[in-house]
Amino acid sequence: MxxxxxxxxxxxxxxxxxxxxxxxxxxxxxxxxxxxxxxxxxxxxxxxxxxxxxxxxxxxxxxxxxxxxxxxxxxxxxxxxxxxxxxxxxxxxWIEGETTPDTAALLGERLAQMHAQSNEKFGYHKRTFIGTLDQHNQLMDNWIDYYRDQRILPQMKLAKEKGHMGATRQTKLEAVIQQFDRWLPPKPNASLLHGDLWGGNWMAGEDGTPYVIDPSVLYGDHGFELAFTDLFGGFPASFYDAYQATYPLDPEYEDRKELYQLFYLLVHLNIFGETYGSSVDRILDRYA
Structure with a gap:
C-alpha cells in the first residue's frame, strides 16, 4: 500500500x-x-x-x-x-482542527445557506452512491415522483432481492408509497443537498471551521437532509437553532420527517441487514 x-x-x-x-x-x-x-x-x-x-x-x-x-x-x-x-x-x-462552541451553529447556518439556493429540477444529472449502493438519478419536475421512483422503489426492489422485504413489509410499504402525496410536497425548493449528512460526515478544521465530507448530492426538499441528521444523532441543538434562524423548515416538516428517514433506514437494511428491520416497520406502521 x-x-x-x-x-x-x-x-x-x-x-x-x-x-x-x-x-x-x-x-x-x-x-x-x-x-x-x-x-x-x-x-x-x-x-x-x-x-x-x-x-x-x-x-x-x-x-x-x-x-x-x-x-x-x-x-x-x-x-x-x-x-x-x-x-x-x-x-x-488533510483537515485537522478542534470544534469550538460556535462550530455546530456555523455548520447549521452554512448548511441552511446552501439549501436556500434553488435549482429548477429535483434529483441529479448523474448516478451517485449511498454507502456502497449505486443510485440511479434523473432530473424530474416533481419531488414526490423523484423520491418515489428514484429513491424508495429502488431500495424496495433491492430489499426484495436480498430477502429483507417479506410480504407484510412490502404490502405496508406499497400502501405508504401510494399515499405520499398526503405528506410530501410536490414542489418544494429544489435545494442542493449533501445527501448523506450523518454525524460522521462533518468535522472541524482550523479555528473550528466546519467541513463536510463524503457527499451523495442531489437537488431536493431540504427537510430530507434535516431528517437524516436527526436519525442517528451527532448534531447538537445549536446546529438546528442556527439552521432554523437562517432557512426555517415549514410547519409540516415534523409530519413527514419519518417518511424521509425511511429511505435511509431502507439503505441501512440493504447494507447491514435485518438489524434495521424493526425501525423500517415502525415507520411503515405509523403511515400505513
Missing part, C-alpha cells in the same frame, strides 16, 4: 520522502490513511471493490458543494478510475 500511495503522490508532483503513514478508522467502505511527506499532509482513500466512477462521484459532489460558496469541503488533489479488481485511490487535503 505504501508504494501505491507514494506513486499517487509522485503523480501529483510530490516526490518528497514519506514521513508517516497511518490508517484512519471510522469508515465502513474504504481504507483510509493519514499521509505526511516532507512537503505536506494528505488524506488518502483506497478501495479495490468499487466501480470505476466511485471516486469521481465523490469528487464532483464535493465540487458542487464548494461552488455554492457556503460549506467548506476538503480539496481533492486527484482520484483514480480503478479497473475491476484494481486498487483505486483518492488523494485529498
Amino acid at each position: 505504501n508504494a501505491l500511495i507514494q506513486q499517487r503522490l509522485r503523480n501529483l508532483g510530490d516526490a518528497s520522502s514519506i514521513v508517516a503513514i497511518r490508517p484512519i478508522n471510522g469508515g465502513d467502505i474504504n481504507q483510509a490513511y493519514y499521509v505526511e511527506t516532507e512537503a505536506q499532509q494528505y488524506f488518502v482513500k483506497a478501495n479495490k471493490d468499487v466501480p470505476s466512477h466511485f471516486f469521481e462521484v465523490e469528487a464532483t459532489g464535493l465540487e458542487a458543494i464548494r461552488n455554492t460558496e457556503s460549506l467548506h469541503v476538503p480539496e481533492v488533489y486527484r482520484y483514480d478510475h480503478p479497473a475491476n479488481g484494481e486498487t483505486g485511490m483518492m488523494v485529498m487535503e
Whole structure:
C-alpha cells in the first residue's frame, strides 16, 4: 500500500520522502490513511471493490458543494478510475482542527445557506452512491415522483432481492408509497443537498471551521437532509437553532420527517441487514 500511495503522490508532483503513514478508522467502505511527506499532509482513500466512477462521484459532489460558496469541503488533489479488481485511490487535503462552541451553529447556518439556493429540477444529472449502493438519478419536475421512483422503489426492489422485504413489509410499504402525496410536497425548493449528512460526515478544521465530507448530492426538499441528521444523532441543538434562524423548515416538516428517514433506514437494511428491520416497520406502521 505504501508504494501505491507514494506513486499517487509522485503523480501529483510530490516526490518528497514519506514521513508517516497511518490508517484512519471510522469508515465502513474504504481504507483510509493519514499521509505526511516532507512537503505536506494528505488524506488518502483506497478501495479495490468499487466501480470505476466511485471516486469521481465523490469528487464532483464535493465540487458542487464548494461552488455554492457556503460549506467548506476538503480539496481533492486527484482520484483514480480503478479497473475491476484494481486498487483505486483518492488523494485529498488533510483537515485537522478542534470544534469550538460556535462550530455546530456555523455548520447549521452554512448548511441552511446552501439549501436556500434553488435549482429548477429535483434529483441529479448523474448516478451517485449511498454507502456502497449505486443510485440511479434523473432530473424530474416533481419531488414526490423523484423520491418515489428514484429513491424508495429502488431500495424496495433491492430489499426484495436480498430477502429483507417479506410480504407484510412490502404490502405496508406499497400502501405508504401510494399515499405520499398526503405528506410530501410536490414542489418544494429544489435545494442542493449533501445527501448523506450523518454525524460522521462533518468535522472541524482550523479555528473550528466546519467541513463536510463524503457527499451523495442531489437537488431536493431540504427537510430530507434535516431528517437524516436527526436519525442517528451527532448534531447538537445549536446546529438546528442556527439552521432554523437562517432557512426555517415549514410547519409540516415534523409530519413527514419519518417518511424521509425511511429511505435511509431502507439503505441501512440493504447494507447491514435485518438489524434495521424493526425501525423500517415502525415507520411503515405509523403511515400505513
